Amino acid sequence: MTNPIVRFAPSPTGNLHVGNVRTALINWLFAKAHNGKFILRIDDTDTERSTPAYEAAIREDLTWLGLSWQATFSQSDRFAMYDAAAADLKQRGLLYPCYETADELDRQRKLQRARGKPPIYNRAALELSANEIADLEAAGRTPHWRFKLSGNRVSWTDLVRGEQTIETASLSDPVLIRADGSYLYTLPSCVDDIDAGITHVVRGEDHVTNSAAQIELFAALNARPPQMAHTPLLVDVDGSGLSKRIGSLGVATLRERGIEAMAICSLLAKLGTSDNIDLRDTLAKLADEFDFAKIGRAPARFDGADLRALNRSIIHNLPFEAAQPRLAAIAPEAANPDFWQLVKQNCDIVEDAAKFIPVAFGDIAPVIEDEDRDFIRTAAETLPAGEIDETTWKVWTGVLKTQTGRKGRNLFMPLRKALTGLDHGPDVGALLVLIGRERVLKRLL
Numbered sequence: 001m002t003n004p005i006v007r008f009a010p011s012p013t014g015n016l017h018v019g020n021v022r023t024a025l026i027n028w029l030f031a032k033a034h035n036g037k038f039i040l041r042i043d044d045t046d047t048e049r050s051t052p053a054y055e056a057a058i059r060e061d062l063t064w065l066g067l068s069w070q071a072t073f074s075q076s077d078r079f080a081m082y083d084a085a086a087a088d089l090k091q092r093g094l095l096y097p098c099y100e101t102a103d104e105l106d107r108q109r110k111l112q113r114a115r116g117k118p119p120i121y122n123r124a125a126l127e128l129s130a131n132e133i134a135d136l137e138a139a140g141r142t143p144h145w146r147f148k149l150s151g152n153r154v155s156w157t158d159l160v161r162g163e164q165t166i167e168t169a170s171l172s173d174p175v176l177i178r179a180d181g182s183y184l185y186t187l188p189s190c191v192d193d194i195d196a197g198i199t200h201v202v203r204g205e206d207h208v209t210n211s212a213a214q215i216e217l218f219a220a221l222n223a224r225p226p227q228m229a230h231t232p233l234l235v236d237v238d239g240s241g242l243s244k245r246i247g248s249l250g251v252a253t254l255r256e257r258g259i260e261a262m263a264i265c266s267l268l269a270k271l272g273t274s275d276n277i278d279l280r281d282t283l284a285k286l287a288d289e290f291d292f293a294k295i296g297r298a299p300a301r302f303d304g305a306d307l308r309a310l311n312r313s314i315i316h317n318l319p320f321e322a323a324q325p326r327l328a329a330i331a332p333e334a335a336n337p338d339f340w341q342l343v344k345q346n347c348d349i350v351e352d353a354a355k356f357i358p359v360a361f362g363d364i365a366p367v368i369e370d371e372d373r374d375f376i377r378t379a380a381e382t383l384p385a386g387e388i389d390e391t392t393w394k395v396w397t398g399v400l401k402t403q404t405g406r407k408g409r410n411l412f413m414p415l416r417k418a419l420t421g422l423d424h425g426p427d428v429g430a431l432l433v434l435i436g437r438e439r440v441l442k443r444l445l
């Protein structure tokens with residue numbers, strides 16, 4: 001394969017959610033796998049709804065995920081190109097003015113449905129005489145502009161969906177320019193894809209119908225269409241489509257919740273593919289394993305529990321240096337390598353360490369059951385003299401075993417609950433060193 005050139009083309013009208021990120025990631029991995037180029041295109045032709053803040057957030061999220069781009073541009077800088085393409089299409093009669101209002105179109109569609117006909121635009125505008133157009137314009141109507149589809153069959157071999165055929169006669173001529181003069185993404189996207197030499201358009205399957213129109217648009221603009229790949233959508237575990245919940249599951253939110261970038265990328269790269277969902281350390285590794293042929297046709301089910309499990313695997317092996325800034329943000333004393341080494345096995349996210357900070361460095365409410373009171377008193381009396389070190393726990397529990405006859409859970413659980421206030425957590429013997437003699441005795445007495 002020649003080196004592919006792909007693009008991710010978000011509209012800066014909201015934050016990136018996991019569905020967008022999956023599209024970005026698949027484009028990125030495909031480019032990486034074949035020494036290609038990944039372009040970030042900002043689809044901001046809708047100047048009303050696009051904001052610089054959303055654009056900045058998109059760039060920040062992609063950067064955090066490691067999805068770096070080799071080139072980037074914004075559609076709002078390129079209106080002259082789109083105007084030129086539109087003028088050319090108009091001149092050739094392929095882009096024609098329509099004057100129907102939204103209400104009129106709505107009524108038309110209802111009527112068609114009532115007659116059992118598909119609600120396809122009836123091309124009445126093509127029949128308007130020059131006089132009728134002049135009257136409409138004199139009455140203050142401004143046109144929106146539709147692209148005239150050929151009515152032929154459009155076919156392509158989709159890298160995910162296989163052979164695709166769409167009868168363009170079954171589609172309405174798509175509106176390319178709104179009545180206010182603004183562009184929908186359809187035409188700018190083709191103009192940009194041609195200009196940037198895009199070899200593969202990779203996006204969600206909600207764009208399949210657009211692809212038929214765009215393939216005709218590429219031809220109308222004298223270009224060969226790129227190859228296409230349409231991935232099944234991401235759905236919530238309950239299968240209900242990209243629900244509001246997942247839809248609003250933004251990358252920034254996940255990051256704030258302590259989820260690591262590689263947990264997100266590992267999950268989104270493998271979801272809905274024939275590979276198992278397993279953690280990968282690097283995007284390069286995910287790219288090595290990437291293949292469109294592995295992507296199935298069924299919707300990919302996004303499960304937060306999978307994400308958490310992947311995150312846990314990262315955290316369990318996360319070096320102190322990586323956790324340090326976030327530990328310090330919770331509490332300065334938590335940025336301690338011994339503490340991190342000890343607690344990370346009990347954390348799904350770095351921030352879970354917070355639970356053990358008072359245990360190691362502060363005050364807790366010891367839990368001592370009535371039946372354990374004598375035992376805990378004996379424990380306080382037999383704590384080996386001197387500063388606590390790595391050997392203390394073994395010596396201490398050895399003595400306690402002999403003196404009280406307790407062993408196993410009966411011996412260890414009351415100590416854990418008294419010393420940590422919890423019935424689970426890191427190794428108590430190792431924690432003891434961090435807790436220190438003074439606080440150990442305070443918790444036991």
Ligand code: GLU
Binds near residue numbers: 203
């Ligand atoms: N801005 C479009 C979208 O987000 C781009 C679609 C495409 O990738 O061509 O839906």
